[in-house]
Amino acid sequence: MPIKIALLGFGTVASGLPFLLTENYSKISDAAGDDIVISKILVRNENEKNRLMGLGYTYEFVTSIDDILEDPEITIVVELMGRIEPAKTFICQALRAGKHVVTANKDLIALHGKEMRSLAQKEGLAFYYEAAVAGGIPILRTLANSYASDKITKLIGVLNGTSNYMMTQMVDKGWTYEQALAKAQELGYAESDPTNDVEGIDAAYKVAILSQFSFGMDLDFEQVSHKGISSISAKDVTLAQELGYVIKLLGFIEETASGISAGVSPTFIPEKHPLASVNGVMNAVYIESIGIGQSMLYGPGAGQKPTATSVMADIIRIARRLKEETIGKAFNEFKSETVLAKAADIVSSYYFSLETPDKPGQLLRIADIFNRYNVSFQQVLQEKAQGEKARLVIITHDMNQLQVNAVLKDIQQVKDFSLINQFRVLGD
Amino acid sequence: MPIKIALLGFGTVASGLPFLLTENYSKISDAAGDDIVISKILVRNENEKNRLMGLGYTYEFVTSIDDILEDPEITIVVELMGRIEPAKTFICQALRAGKHVVTANKDLIALHGKEMRSLAQKEGLAFYYEAAVAGGIPILRTLANSYASDKITKLIGVLNGTSNYMMTQMVDKGWTYEQALAKAQELGYAESDPTNDVEGIDAAYKVAILSQFSFGMDLDFEQVSHKGISSISAKDVTLAQELGYVIKLLGFIEETASGISAGVSPTFIPEKHPLASVNGVMNAVYIESIGIGQSMLYGPGAGQKPTATSVMADIIRIARRLKEETIGKAFNEFKSETVLAKAADIVSSYYFSLETPDKPGQLLRIADIFNRYNVSFQQVLQEKAQGEKARLVIITHDMNQLQVNAVLKDIQQVKDFSLINQFRVLGD
Numbered sequence: 001m002p003i004k005i006a007l008l009g010f011g012t013v014a015s016g017l018p019f020l021l022t023e024n025y026s027k028i029s030d031a032a033g034d035d036i037v038i039s040k041i042l043v044r045n046e047n048e049k050n051r052l053m054g055l056g057y058t059y060e061f062v063t064s065i066d067d068i069l070e071d072p073e074i075t076i077v078v079e080l081m082g083r084i085e086p087a088k089t090f091i092c093q094a095l096r097a098g099k100h101v102v103t104a105n106k107d108l109i110a111l112h113g114k115e116m117r118s119l120a121q122k123e124g125l126a127f128y129y130e131a132a133v134a135g136g137i138p139i140l141r142t143l144a145n146s147y148a149s150d151k152i153t154k155l156i157g158v159l160n161g162t163s164n165y166m167m168t169q170m171v172d173k174g175w176t177y178e179q180a181l182a183k184a185q186e187l188g189y190a191e192s193d194p195t196n197d198v199e200g201i202d203a204a205y206k207v208a209i210l211s212q213f214s215f216g217m218d219l220d221f222e223q224v225s226h227k228g229i230s231s232i233s234a235k236d237v238t239l240a241q242e243l244g245y246v247i248k249l250l251g252f253i254e255e256t257a258s259g260i261s262a263g264v265s266p267t268f269i270p271e272k273h274p275l276a277s278v279n280g281v282m283n284a285v286y287i288e289s290i291g292i293g294q295s296m297l298y299g300p301g302a303g304q305k306p307t308a309t310s311v312m313a314d315i316i317r318i319a320r321r322l323k324e325e326t327i328g329k330a331f332n333e334f335k336s337e338t339v340l341a342k343a344a345d346i347v348s349s350y351y352f353s354l355e356t357p358d359k360p361g362q363l364l365r366i367a368d369i370f371n372r373y374n375v376s377f378q379q380v381l382q383e384k385a386q387g388e389k390a391r392l393v394i395i396t397h398d399m400n401q402l403q404v405n406a407v408l409k410d411i412q413q414v415k416d417f418s419l420i421n422q423f424r425v426l427g428d
Numbered sequence: 429m430p431i432k433i434a435l436l437g438f439g440t441v442a443s444g445l446p447f448l449l450t451e452n453y454s455k456i457s458d459a460a461g462d463d464i465v466i467s468k469i470l471v472r473n474e475n476e477k478n479r480l481m482g483l484g485y486t487y488e489f490v491t492s493i494d495d496i497l498e499d500p501e502i503t504i505v506v507e508l509m510g511r512i513e514p515a516k517t518f519i520c521q522a523l524r525a526g527k528h529v530v531t532a533n534k535d536l537i538a539l540h541g542k543e544m545r546s547l548a549q550k551e552g553l554a555f556y557y558e559a560a561v562a563g564g565i566p567i568l569r570t571l572a573n574s575y576a577s578d579k580i581t582k583l584i585g586v587l588n589g590t591s592n593y594m595m596t597q598m599v600d601k602g603w604t605y606e607q608a609l610a611k612a613q614e615l616g617y618a619e620s621d622p623t624n625d626v627e628g629i630d631a632a633y634k635v636a637i638l639s640q641f642s643f644g645m646d647l648d649f650e651q652v653s654h655k656g657i658s659s660i661s662a663k664d665v666t667l668a669q670e671l672g673y674v675i676k677l678l679g680f681i682e683e684t685a686s687g688i689s690a691g692v693s694p695t696f697i698p699e700k701h702p703l704a705s706v707n708g709v710m711n712a713v714y715i716e717s718i719g720i721g722q723s724m725l726y727g728p729g730a731g732q733k734p735t736a737t738s739v740m741a742d743i744i745r746i747a748r749r750l751k752e753e754t755i756g757k758a759f760n761e762f763k764s765e766t767v768l769a770k771a772a773d774i775v776s777s778y779y780f781s782l783e784t785p786d787k788p789g790q791l792l793r794i795a796d797i798f799n800r801y802n803v804s805f806q807q808v809l810q811e812k813a814q815g816e817k818a819r820l821v822i823i824t825h826d827m828n829q830l831q832v833n834a835v836l837k838d839i840q841q842v843k844d845f846s847l848i849n850q851f852r853v854l855g856d
Contacts, residue, residue: 138574146566291737309719
């Protein structure tokens with residue numbers, strides 16, 4: 001008997017599902033153990049329904065969620081509307097009506113996932129969301145299955161395609177942030193309000209979700225620090241190159257002696273690091289673990305077909321579990337108490353870029369500040385800036401969060417110094 | 429009740445399992461649903477047993493396979509002896525005795541996998557071998573699960589760590605093949621007889637295994653063409669760089685109009701391609717598919733802990749399936765009729781390096797040969813070689829296997845031309 005699914009929404013991603021079901025029919029049916037059939041599609045209103053039927057679609061479009069909730073033949077509800085409401089209400093209703101749920105909605109999972117996961121667990125239903133992180137990269141299921149034998153100590157990812165596209169243009173073409181943003185908007189990679197992408201919020205949502213699968217810890221969005229790319233100048237980009245690095249916006253989760261530290265930040269990546277060549281809208285997740293050592297998964301972070309493929313993999317998994325009668329397992333079963341790192345244990349090397357007076361002795365003055373807190377330098381660059389100013393650029397050795405805060409405070413108190421930027425630097 | 433496993437062999441990889449079971453005890457037990465206990469270990473003889481006990485190991489070492497086969501408490505047998513015999517006999521005996529089997533033995537799987545897989549299927553037992561391809565990279569299970577919704581059209585991999593280490597040294601340090609081999613042997617990456625690694629045989633085994641998971645086709649080793657790195661000169665390496673490429677030994681499986689084409693060959697990779705930065709002993713598998721598009725998995729190709737981690741992931745999977753009572757599914761369920769591509773459909777761009785007389789008109793002569801078969805050039809380099817000779821280097825546009833054969837035959841017939849090397853060139 002075919003497995004009947006309902007789609008909530010029929011936008012870009014959802015309309016990629018018929019493509020996969022047609023082009024890859026026999027493989028999907030074999031893997032699922034049964035045919036998968038799109039039974040009903042919820043759309044906003046009669047207008048949208050008419051528009052889609054006018055385009056030649058012959059699906060049963062409905063405008064009320066009840067038509068889906070009350071249909072006993074529908075076993076899987078696939079939410080692809082995006083945003084928080086009404087998606088959240090519909091998913092909870094679907095779970096209460098005994099439907100398994102698949103979603104690609106990362107904002108929703110990051111902000112309200114806990115509630116929906118426990119509802120699904122209570123009802124003994126599947127609630128899968130592979131597509132919510134890094135679109136086409138099968139990262140969540142791989143972490144849950146293949147890394148079950150391993151212990152991850154660090155996860156670093158290029159998790160936002162829009163900002164990575166912009167950074168790639170700034171590096172390759174020497175564009176300014178504003179030029180890169182305008183082009184990303186023109187190409188439809190960035191929305192008219194790009195805040196979530198460029199300020200690291202979208203990447204922080206993904207970090208929060210990844211923390212469950214990689215460290216077993218359920219981080220709230222607020223527990224993930226975030227800093228975006230809007231402050232990065234073309235000058236930072238060329239300085240990075242001179243020093244042997246590439247700047248990208250990275251999400252990170254790291255184990256420290258006292259707990260985990262998670263955040264999103266522009267980061268200097270050594271040019272030989274595997275993440276340095278992740279360009280354009282591509283995403284990648286780089287993992288350090290006690291067993292495998294270093295590994296990386298690379299692929300498209302968004303897009304119709306990649307995201308639809310991840311959604312379909314979830315649907316197939318549910319279909320198989322239904323057949324095996326093993327449905328109801330949590331998507332991620334790895335659980336560990338959430339313990340956040342102490343500031344003294346959060347350690348990184350950093351890039352500091354400062355404007356100083358164009359006079360001798362500036363390096364000595366700045367070295368004195370860092371020396372107060374026992375921080376030493378890996379590399380220093382000094383060059384004339386505009387007017388009476390010089391630019392002083394430092395790559396430090398490892399320093400912890402307390403040292404960072406102390407140094408920043410002291411720099412601020414020096415009247416003729418001004419801190420232009422300060423970013424994390426990844427080790428080799 | 430703990431799950432009792434037996435190890436066949438206690439070499440490098442096997443002795444990584446106690447490390448994981450200790451360091452990652454609670455995560456592994458939680459994931460498996462029970463504790464996993466190494467119950468017996470088969471070693472060669474009393475001498476080895478005494479040596480290991482002298483090292484402080486307190487496992488129950490046995491010297492007869494019967495001690496394991498006849499122990500009803502042992503549910504999983506983990507073969508880590510390597511080579512074909514007695515590993516093959518022991519695995520078949522274990523399956524006949526009702527034990528689930530995990531192995532990391534790629535030679536065995538590539539050459540005799542079919543027989544053992546059907547025996548396991550007949551007995552309703554698990555037979556998993558994640559570690560057989562690309563050591564620590566969780567490629568097989570990811571292909572089986574996450575790519576179930578996708579249709580792969582091309583798979584290209586850096587699959588042999590030894591030859592990739594050697595190629596990396598030849599590129600980075602300008603070493604000759606002989607220097608790189610000597611260093612690889614010194615470091616223990618290459619065996620005293622390096623044939624399997626450097627001639628592409630080891631990579632071809634992995635291609636044969638990957639063909640099942642990526643295309644559902646069960647290729648015999650003989651159906652995978654292979655050409656190794658021993659003919660690559662330092663000159664080829666520098667020419668590659670001048671032309672914007674990096675040379676690596678790649679395995680490939682490609683879909684064509686008439687069927688699949690699979691092989692191993694030194695390949696020119698565009699320097700911006702994600703595979704170009706896979707260096708040293710690292711491996712990577714790059715996939716093109718209709719859904720995800722382009723994706724890549726990267727990680728260590730061998731080594732104690734990475735390989736042990738993949739083996740442990742298989743053990744956990746069996747433990748879970750035992751608990752779920754879903755044991756006996758084939759590791760790979762994707763099946764498609766094996767159809768090999770016709771020569772006319774196997775298409776690639778190529779690098780040709782020839783020695784010609786150091787006189788004007790040579791390019792014209794060679795262009796005439798390619799032109800006979802409608803093959804055009806992307807790039808040409810001409811330079812003086814030693815003595816009276818010049819070197820002519822060509823990167824062609826796409827040409828099929830018939831065109832390659834015809835061109836090679838015609839070049840051979842020109843007395844004062846000598847073909848030095850001819851390698852595949854990967855498109856962007």
